[in-house]
Amino acid sequence: MNKYECLICGYIYDPAAGDLENGIAPDTAFEDLPDDWTCPVCGASKDQFEKA
C-alpha cells in the first residue's frame, strides 16, 4: 500500500498507521478512505493528496 502526501501541509498518510483520531483503522489503503476524509493537519480534501 502506498503512502500519500498532502500537497498543502506536507502531512503523510501512512496506511500502516491509519488515522486513529478520525476513526481510520491501521492497514486502510488511501483509496479506501471515505470520500469526506480530510487531512488531519490542515483539513485539505482527499484530492489534494498525491503518492509520496
Add this chain to the structure above:
Amino acid sequence: MRYIVIGAGVAGSSACEALREMDPEGEVRLFTDEPYPFYTKIRLPELVAGKVSPERLILKDESWFRQRRIRLHLEEKVTCIVPGPPFSIETTRGSYDADRLLLATGGFSFVPPIPGADMSGVFTLRTMQDALALGQEAERAKRALLIGGGLLGLEAGNGLRLRGLDVEVVEIFDRLLPRQMDPAGAEILQRIMERMGFSFYLGVRPKEIQGSRGKAQGLLLEDGRFLEADLILISAGVRPHLELAEGLGLKIQRGIVVNDEMETSSPGVYAAGDAVEHRGVYYGIWNAAEEQGRVAGVNLAGGGARYQGTLMSNRLKVVGIDLVSAGEIDTEGVHFSEVKSDPDKGIYRKLVYKEDRIIGCILLGDVRGQRQFLQALTHGTDVGELKGKLLSQPEKLGQK
C-alpha cells in the same frame, strides 16, 4: 510567565501548542476577533459551494484549547498594545497584561480601489464569515462575477459554480494564472474551465462597480462593456494585517520583519504566519505559517528554535486539475523548450532548457515525471543528449 497570542489561525494555534509543551505552567491567552477557533481556510470554497458545514472546517475546537489550559478569547478584537515588557493589551472587552507577545494576525483580502467596491453584493473570501455571507447571497443569485483570475479566485469561483451559478472571470492579465502559466498552457486551462462552465474576460480593466440603492448590479469595464452580475467576488491577493505592529513601532517591510527566532525588532514581541516577512520572503502559505508558529511558540517560552525558511511547493491543484509549475517557465519563448500539448485531453507539458540543463517546467493535467524533472531542475543536472527528449521518458533522468 504570561503570554498573549493574537490570532487563532494556523500560526497562532501551532504556537500555542508548542508554547504549552515548553511551559506547562505559564498563563496563555489566545485572542481572535472571529467567532470560530482554529479552522481550515483551504476548504472555504467548499463552504461557499454549500458542500460542508462550518463545524467540519474546525481543526482545533474549544475543548482542545481547554485541555491545554489555553484561554481562548473568541470575538475579542485587540485594539491597542501598550509597549513593554510587561505589555498591556486593550481589547473590545477588557485589558490584560503579558510578559511576551506573539502577533499572528494573518492577512486580509486586498480590495483594489474600484469605485463602488463598498456596495452590498460585493464580497471577498478570506474568513469563515466571508464564506458564509457569500454562500448565503449565492442562494439567491444566478450570475457571479469574479475580479481576479489567480489561484484563490478560481477556487472560490469553482465553489460558486458548484452551487449552480454562472461564473464570469475578469482578469487584468491576458491569461489565467499568469505567475504559473505561459500563454499556451493558460489557454488549455482556460478551455478546460470553459467546458466546466466558466466564462472569461482577459486583458480587461475594471472601471466601476455599478448598481442601485447601494446594491451592486454589475461591473463596467474600461473598454465600455458592462457585465451584469448578482454578486461580485473580488480576489486580488492578500495583504498582512499590520495595525498592531505599526502601533508598537515594529520594523515593517512587506510584512512584520522577524529574525530566525521569529522575534520582531522589539524584544519580547514575536510574530509568525501571513503577517510576517522572514529573510526578505513573504510566504502566505500553510506549511510556512505552521513552522513559523511552532518556532515562535518554543521561543516565547525561552527555547532556542530557529526558522530556516520553507521550500515553496511547486505542486498545485486548480479546480481539481493537477499542476506543477517551477523555475523559469519562459512565457516569452526565448529559450529552447520541449512541449507536448493535447488540448482535447486538457494536457500541457513543457520543459524549458538552457544549454544542457532543465531550468523550468509546466505540467498540467498529466504530472508524470514531476519528481525527476524537479530534481534535475534543483540540482542543475546536465541532461546531455536527452535534451528535448525527456517528457516521454523521465525515468532516463534517474540514470544520470
